[in-house]
Amino acid sequence: MTIDKNFIDKFVNITSKAALASSYLIGKKDKIAADKAAVDSMRSELNNLEMKGHIVIGEGELDEAPMLYIGEKLGTNNGPEFDIAVDPLEGTNFAANNLPGALSVIAVAEKNSLFNAPETYMEKISTKITEKNVIDLDYTVKQNISNLSDYLNKKPEELTACILDRPRHKEIIEELKKLKVNLKLITDGDVSGALLVTDEKYNVDIFLGIGGGPEGVLAAAALDTFNCNFQGRFLFKTEKDKSRAKKMGINNLRKKYELNEIVTGDSIFCATGITSGDLVKGIEIQGNDFVSETLVTHKSSCLKKVIKLKQNL
Template identity: 80%
Template structure:
């Protein structure tokens, strides 16, 4: 059954309240408290919804995370069966240090339609080019940039690439600089980084590099509503990672996943700002109300809708 649009406001409420709960700890140098506050709020709100929800991407395993763990059942057990992916606080360091870009994020799909991503790294690439064979994880950086340059009718030096500022990306960064590509570095928050390709106003043409697998799936859930592309490939470096992947049903550990293999069917994605960033404004406190802004995407029976919603919540 398609996901009823009535759930949009309900899920916006979930991320908005989680963002507000976390906002109390912005700038207090306590990322654990900021994250816990968002987790507690999100779990409480989800349990009040008339859904049969299951966390497929959460805070970790049951023994690592007592709330919003992978496999946790949520909701009143009345209503549709839904897969739920959450990142109650994307950018814990941003919140702790009052830096731009902290978000509260959730993605929902019909049961068995959202990829169950293990807690491991993922190679990722997202661009404005939806057509196949323009960019690909198997291509070199140079080939991807030249192909994208031709596709967008831009010179390589007029392209901007977004990448996490990490030592593991030094080789990619050096190649981008050799090609004279502009680079937008991000220190955390690669869900939002991957989404910067969705609109010309962000001036980002390609996002690439290695980041969290769960964050890759969350980004894909939003990108599915835009005319953009995404590819991801998990990196299993330890025997424990490989065993966990096999237990989750992943047989080919080197498989490259396209967007339509990560998320299928109807979906809802919500990202509410905690601190103001490129995508959305952060939580504001005006008189007796908190004001939050949420980026919402809704794919419903093939129709796609992207909106931004402002919500006022009385303290």
């Protein structure tokens, strides 16, 4: 089974509209309002689609999020059945403070083929290299950099690693500096961070560290079409997290997930720029129109490109 190509434009339209809704709050210092604008728009548009949609990754669970929560049903209840992962505003701080890199993101897959990820942290790693035993979550930072150097025939000082600039990454960052690896430190937005390995123009050889589990699954959907490597391992700190994971069917809490275990079927991924960043440009208002840029992937047709749209406001 594959997802009909006709859905590509429909989902691009959905993230574009959500990005536009959020764009009116850029720089207003209110990340909650910016997020709500994107959520409300995305939910409304998704409900107009001829599909039976099921949110597997959303804005939290029913008791925490009134809309786009895990388990929510969307669409007209006619047509194909989809698993849907959403991050209507990836990089809430970027939008609130008018910083580069805010995105509106969605991933859609065939029913039961997208990992139902809990709202918890995930240890993750992504590279362009798909060969086994080169890059692995179980290796030390030093081992991964050594293997990457050998494989790419580059010195460590010619490599660039992307990582979230967080206190939890202090040891990894120090190790990378010791190895003379170039660093691209990001303050937020680890969906886009993981995707910087997809193209040489971004000059990122490896993305690593701990970020959001849902963001890991969203990134994996795009990385799958780009034929990149991704591994993730959830980090469950509290008993509540552990019991919730078990309810979701996760029995081995220390399991390392390969990309083909996170996305098992056909998928569409869309990330529309709200503020301009590495991947795409932000929303631009031109008179009575708005212009959006969306990074789109569709696995079965091998589509991976940036789509620029001009639409009426």
